[in-house]
Amino acid sequence: MSLAAAASGFVVLLFLVQGQDDWGVTFTSTEICAVKGATVEMSCDYKHPTYMYGNNLTVQETFWFIKDLVDLTTVKAYTDRVQYSCDGKRCTLRIRDLRKSDSAVYKFRFITNPPEGRYSSPTGVTLSVTDLHVYVSDLNSYKKMLTCRSDCPLPAHPTYVWYKNGHDIGIATRSHSGNFQYEDSISCALGGFEDFLSDSVYPPKPPSLSVSPSAEIMEGSSVNLTCRTDANPAANSTWYKRNGNPALLSLSKESQLVFSSIQSSDSGLYYCTVENALGKRTSKDIGVDVKYAPKLLSVSVNPSGEIVEGSSVNLTCSSDANPAANYTWYKEDEDSPLHSEQTFTITDFRAEHSGNYYCEAQNTRGRHNSTVYLNVASSKFIIKCCGSLSGSYMLSDKFQSSWGPSLASIGSLGLHWKASVILSKSVSTFGVLITVLPNTSLQNLLSMFRWVEIW
Structure with a gap:
């Protein structure tokens, strides 16, 4: 079926005389809309003077062109798809298997003898090649309205064919409504051009x-x-x-x-x-899963506060890391690691344990460390001693130890001797710090000082 006959039914014929001195080309239609894949025909009538330079004019050649006066039959994109025919002074161009790229303005040229007698139409036929599209709109939350549309005005009153999942559903109107399932696929075509379907419309497939x-x-x-x-x-x-x-x-x-x-x-x-x-x-x-090196590293000490000599101390290292961090404990100025778990325990804390400890958190993405300082608590100079003696004694607030440093203004300390102790000592920048341990006597305690007043 040719679309030319249908097209001529809705386009007003224009008879425009082109050129001067009775030279001209008149097109039967100046605009044609056709669907992709169809066949279209366009026609024109030409005229020329009977005589030129005293000679009878005879048309020797006719052809159609788009630009540069190149005969369409020689253009590769149109090979085996175009056909010319002339009947008297009416010539027709037929193009089959239309492509979107065929959309253009088609002009006509004829050449007479003598060669000076030639004429090209300044205007032509505008051909628009369109796809069909199914447009979807909502009627309500359940029903959809489907409309078969083109990009340009098709010939008046065409018939339509609708397909669901490849099967003709017997609807010939431009639009129809219905309920659709996820597996449904809908397309349309023009009656007589059923081989040239629109692209199918369908709901989204399960996303990946x-x-x-x-x-x-x-x-x-x-x-x-x-x-x-x-x-x-x-x-x-x-x-x-x-x-x-x-x-x-x-x-x-x-x-x-x-x-x-x-x-x-x-x-x-x-x-x-x-x-x-x-x-x-x-x-x-x-x-x-975002991987990252240890961060937000922290160290906690349990028990918190002052560390009593001889007590147990737990150091725990925590961090935010992915993958999870491995932990190693070190003491400052010591090369060998102390422990390779998140918590490090010192069971009997002594003065020599004092110092900086740091934990290193490490995973495949990097490492980070944090330091904590530990120190044994100083004695408060409350000395309980000597169950073999009785009575109460006062220790002067002025004394000097046998190793030199003096401690000023410590106040009077009451001593009530109730148990046997021995004395260990350490020196701070503020004076002598005294820690009492078992198994000594008051006399041993007093003998460790150069002088002491008791009253």
């Missing part, structure tokens, strides 16, 4: 997710999450984070969620929804 790069995700790196589906019309994508903010980002017709510098807080489960006019689908979850 991917993450790039697919290898281990490092904090600070660029990461793309991609949501893919097959849908027509194209589906809009929306990304969500599970147990997080509701709609993280609406990407319109884009399908990627982009982290230009991903952070540890971005770890979690993500999913996307895809939606077009025919339906909506939700993807499965995809996990994002």
